[in-house]
Amino acid sequence: MTATNARDGFAVVRAGGEFRLVAQREFSTGSRLFAVDGHLTETPTRYSVQVGAEIHLDLPGGHAPEEMMDRFFWRFTNHSCAPNAQLRGREFFALRPIEPWQEITFHYDTTEYEMAEPFDCRCGEESCFGRIQGFKFRTAAERELLRPMLADHLLAMVNVVHR
Structure with missing residues (x-):
């Protein structure tokens, strides 16, 4: 599987x-x-993304900053409680239309079932969830709000609970 690089429609920028x-x-x-793409691991980190029940995708070590921004640019996809x-x-x-120079975000x-490093959200959205620490800590009502966006491994977990 080849990853799109920053020259193919995306850029990593530093703002604020x-x-x-x-x-x-x-x-x-x-x-x-x-x-x-990246290194598969069972251990979540601050920068990993959970892609399976106990599988996380992380950055392999030893990469130059340029490679991180080109090959592993996905690592700079930030959180939002109202993601696009x-x-x-x-x-x-894309969950909705995305305009040029708009930030790419996901919830x-x-x-993540349980975040390696929970944080207080600063997205500023009216629908802000506050503390972001993983699906495990969401209320039943919040889980239902997230259902349409859930990754397959979390959706499977929710569907088992509802049977």
Whole structure:
């Protein structure tokens, strides 16, 4: 599986002291944005993304900053409680239209069962969930709100509970 690089529609920018992944062109709702690749591990880290029941995708060590921003640019996809993208399998898709230079975001609680490093959200959205620490800690009502965006491994868990 080859990953899209930053020259193929995405750029990593630094704004307000933080790195962000932004679109360089327009994407329509449902568009495939990019695939994620990296090192598979059972141990979550601050920068990993959960892609299976006990499988996390992380960055292998020893990469130059340029490679991190080109090959592993997905690592700069930040959290939002009102995201414009979702992770399905190992690919990101647009949840709504994305304009050029708009930041690409996803809701971390839709992939992570339990965060390695929980944090207080600062997204500023009216629907902000506050503390982001993983799907495990969401209320039943919050889990239902997240259901349409859930990664397959969390959706399978929710479906087992509802049977």
